[in-house]
Amino acid sequence: xxxxxxxxxxxxxxxxxxxxxxxxxxxxxxxxxxxxxxxxxxxxxxxxxxxxxxxxxxxxxxxxxxxxxxxxxxxxxxxxxxxxxxxxxxxxxxxxxxxxxxxxxxxxxxxxxxxxxxxxxxxxxxxxxxxxxxxxxxxxxxxxxxxxxxxxxxxxxxxxxxxxxxxxxxxxxxxxxxxxxxxxxxxxxxxxxxxxxxxxxxxxxxxxxxxxxxxxxxxxxxxxxxxxxxxxxxxxxxxxxxxxxxxxxxxxxxxxxxxxxxxxxxxxxxxxxxxxxxxxxxxxxxxxxxxxxxxx
DNA sequence: AGCCAGGTGTACA
DNA sequence: TGTACACATGGC
Numbered sequence: 001x002x003x004x005x006x007x008x009x010x011x012x013x014x015x016x017x018x019x020x021x022x023x024x025x026x027x028x029x030x031x032x033x034x035x036x037x038x039x040x041x042x043x044x045x046x047x048x049x050x051x052x053x054x055x056x057x058x059x060x061x062x063x064x065x066x067x068x069x070x071x072x073x074x075x076x077x078x079x080x081x082x083x084x085x086x087x088x089x090x091x092x093x094x095x096x097x098x099x100x101x102x103x104x105x106x107x108x109x110x111x112x113x114x115x116x117x118x119x120x121x122x123x124x125x126x127x128x129x130x131x132x133x134x135x136x137x138x139x140x141x142x143x144x145x146x147x148x149x150x151x152x153x154x155x156x157x158x159x160x161x162x163x164x165x166x167x168x169x170x171x172x173x174x175x176x177x178x179x180x181x182x183x184x185x186x187x188x189x190x191x192x193x194x195x196x197x198x199x200x201x202x203x204x205x206x207x208x209x210x211x212x213x214x215x216x217x218x219x220x221x222x223x224x225x226x227x228x229x230x231x232x233x234x235x236x237x238x239x240x241x242x243x244x245x246x247x248x249x250x251x252x253x254x255x256x257x258x259x260x261x262x263x264x265x266x267x268x269x270x271x272x273x274x275x276x277x278x279x280x281x282x283x284x285x286x287x288x289x290x291x292x293x294x295x296x
Numbered sequence: 297a298g299c300c301a302g303g304t305g306t307a308c309a
Numbered sequence: 310t311g312t313a314c315a316c317a318t319g320g321c
Contacts, residue, residue: 127302134301137318183316185304226304250302289302 003060003072005079010089012111013053015290019115022293025139027146027161028122037063039153039160042074046153048160049075063155084113084239092283101258105287114286116236120204121197122163123237124219127229128189129182135250137181144180170194189224196222204237212240235282244281246270254288 007013013034021031029038036051048063060075067075080086093110096102117123129145130138149164149172169190177187196202202222207215215238219230227247234243245251252264255273259265265273277284 128304130301131303132301132316133303133318134320136320137301140318178317181317183318185316189304224304228303232302245302248302249300253302 003062003067003075005058005060005076005085007053007056007058008085008088010093010111011085011113012109013058015109015112016083016115018293018295019112019290023135023139025136025143027143028163030158030160037160039162040075040078041151041162042071042078045071046151046162047071047075048153048155049079051079064153078118081118082116084116087113089113089283092280095277095280096284102284105258105284105291109287109290112287112290114236114239114283116239117233118237119163120202120207120233120237121166121169121193123233124193124225124229125163125169125190127232128186128193128224131186131229141181145177145182148180166194166197170198185224189222192223193225207234207238212242215240216243235285239282241279241283242281244274244277244285246274248285250289250292251285254291258288258291 017031017034017036020026020029020036029036031037034052038049038051040047040049045065047065047067050061050063052059052061058079060079062071062075089111093106096106117126126138126142129141146161146163149168150161151164152159152161154160172191174184174187174191177190178184182190193202202218207218210218212234215234216230219225219233220227225233228245231243231245232248234240235245246267247270252270255261256264274281
């Protein structure tokens with residue numbers, strides 16, 4: 001059974017692919033020869049998918065199993081959410097027309113979709129790992145973590161991984177995570193998040209229904225989730241369009257570069273941006289992050 | 297050698 | 310409310 005998704009109006013496979021290819025230590029998907037590979041768990045089964053682009057469609061193959069109709073539907077749903085394919089970018093592009101910096105960002109990366117995290121636990125733990133350390137180090141920690149505690153599937157001599165689930169992580173000790181170079185604090189934060197999901201009913205759908213402010217409060221109750229991590233998850237997983245991690249160093253660096261500033265933006269300037277950009281916060285932030293990668 | 301990386305909680309005033 | 314400090318490691 002062939003699986004296809006008709007691409008939305010504003011879509012660039014090349015831009016999405018470039019973002020997915022930003023680290024060679026990424027272990028939760030693979031990119032090769034203009035194809036994207038990812039292991040999914042659908043209805044309790046491991047499905048390895050391959051995504052390629054042709055004209056106005058995404059062609060998806062499941063490499064390890066013949067899929068039935070409901071699995072096909074679930075795969076399409078997953079990719080739509082992962083790559084944010086069901087949103088129109090027209091309002092965002094219209095908004096950007098009136099500002100030179102935003103106009104240039106859109107010109108350089110038109111069609112880029114916000115590659116997100118369908119899974120809340122993965123999103124939060126990845127954010128925690130990335131707190132205050134450089135991205136390369138963060139990827140190293142994630143790789144050790146996923147390879148040690150994640151479920152995997154081998155296909156043609158290569159291993160593909162799922163992110164460890166909250167159940168498995170709640171059983172881990174701080175010491176076990178420290179061996180992977182988590183700091184003591186981050187090890188605690190990570191286990192806290194697993195417990196919040198298992199014991200306190202932290203749930204993606206609940207956060208979707210709560211509204212931005214309430215959802216942010218809910219997340220910040222967990223020790224280890226501050227403003228930055230909460231907004232990161234609300235932007236990349238829950239997908240509130242106004243969510244933006246204003247304290248993000250990458251955001252600061254990108255703004256400094258784009259606006260040719262001599263110093264990083266002040267806190268007051270950042271708050272002003274967040275207010276002016278409003279519902280376009282998330283996409284503007286994502287495009288600014290994209291601008292930090294080479295071959296713009 | 298020392299500072300900075302996709303921050304946060306805690307300890308103090 | 311506001312500021313100092315530890316935290317893990319690696320790159321420059």
